[in-house]
Amino acid sequence: MDALPDFEQILDAAARIAPYASVTPVLRSAALDALSGAELHFKCENLQRGGAFKFRGACNAVWSLDDAQAARGVVTHSSGNHGNALALAAATRGIAAHVVVPEGAVRAKLAAIERAGATLHRCAPTQAAREAMCAEVQRATGAELVHPYADSRVMAGQGTLALELARQAPGLDALVTPVGGGGLASGVAIAAHGLDPALTLFAAEPLGADDAAQSLMQGARVTTVVPDTICDGLRALVGKHNLDALHMHRVEVITVSDAETVAAMRLLWSELKQVVEVSSATVLAAILKQPRRFAGKRVGMVLTGGNVDLDALPW
């Protein structure tokens, strides 16, 4: 399940999730076009079910299971958007979802996951403890692991947004997504190049978690980066196969500082009028940091999510 999906599998995913996922709108802003010197088309996955693109991948994984697998449920470790998305996706099929969450996770996020009907399993806040707890739940229940990004079903699901965007904003010159674990960036790369191999692909990455940039530069996966960024959705190290996809599809990484990202987030709120989380704003920060790369171009920008603590805005 951790190999890469092909274009056909992304088309299959689009058909599979169509009854459940939203076709999110593409919004524009004259002010942001003027500021960037480019023609920006924002794919608003903050308006996706669950408030993030993650529902696409989780939904594709859940509906890819055969009936016997489905009856045993699904499990993942994530206190963020993927955990919530898997809970919502499992509910569309009426199956059990188990979500392993570290002690200290944000209570509001856990409450949302429980409201969606999932069972929470708490563990110590380390990668080893998460994986051990996941394995234990798998043993006890037979539930299928749905990894947040190292899963071809998940990558295929995330890639479906590029198919939609191509219909909604035809003839794009470039496409920018954030990159964390790389489930989105890899799925979108395969989907976008399946439709138009000439499209130029970019990934925006926080400077404080720039393992994808380092890995592509060195030609080998760098796993020594200790993430230090405000972008909580982009702290994961890019997966092995995800990285392969970025390499094969010549995705260029643009790194941005947290200050640049927060300034871009504010612009998305004030000009595009969208509540987006800070990780989403990396794509606008990247464009504004390297405007000459995008001048006069028609650019697709993926806004990944809108689950924000309104009492703790970063400005």
Next chain:
Amino acid sequence: MDALPDFEQILDAAARIAPYASVTPVLRSAALDALSGAELHFKCENLQRGGAFKFRGACNAVWSLDDAQAARGVVTHSSGNHGNALALAAATRGIAAHVVVPEGAVRAKLAAIERAGATLHRCAPTQAAREAMCAEVQRATGAELVHPYADSRVMAGQGTLALELARQAPGLDALVTPVGGGGLASGVAIAAHGLDPALTLFAAEPLGADDAAQSLMQGARVTTVVPDTICDGLRALVGKHNLDALHMHRVEVITVSDAETVAAMRLLWSELKQVVEVSSATVLAAILKQPRRFAGKRVGMVLTGGNVDLDALPW
């Protein structure tokens, strides 16, 4: 110009502004549907040009002028969304816009009006001073007055959003707009009943500026209310003809407290992921206050604007 437009004039306005105004999306939220017990269709005028529905009316007024009138420009008094909208609308025709603003108006709003190319004229912060300054600009320049709501061209322009909404969300049972001066509520009432006389119309009004509610209850225009509400877009007293339209179209006013409105605003940000101004949230506050009136109904909700000071959120 202060009579009421008829349905034909609203159809004409729609054709007139089509090259300049955005067809704003209609968004939904499963969480807000669950919370309200109704099926809510949010018409997102926060995504209109200039960040508010006001562009529709201003644009219709500007493009209704003959060439000789247009050459002399337009004038209004407003430090808020209407002033900005008139400046943007005048720019689409390449004509002069004069905006009379009271001393003490928010600097960011004035800067936006100037960026749109309008000339600011400052006056004392009283209604009399505003009107005197407006008259002076009219005398000096021959500019055409475009009143924020007591103007049939403006009402017709605002009404166009109801035509769009009816196409985007057919078969609505009810429609809720905020009411301040009544340009929006009256234009929408005429347009909506032109298409479907059976539609039930509601207007949400702040308790601290409930002159429309009082006026409809007493059968005569009440002008003694001294507005005291956080909803800066809804402090104007309802205009005479605007009130006539509310009466004729049996618009029912639901009053809401500022606390109810702020809570609803927060829900629109967190669940619908839209940056909307506080005045916009009155419509959701009204639904949540009287849920039995709307239970199981398919309801259109007009979100009027998204021009917010992100450094001064009301929670």
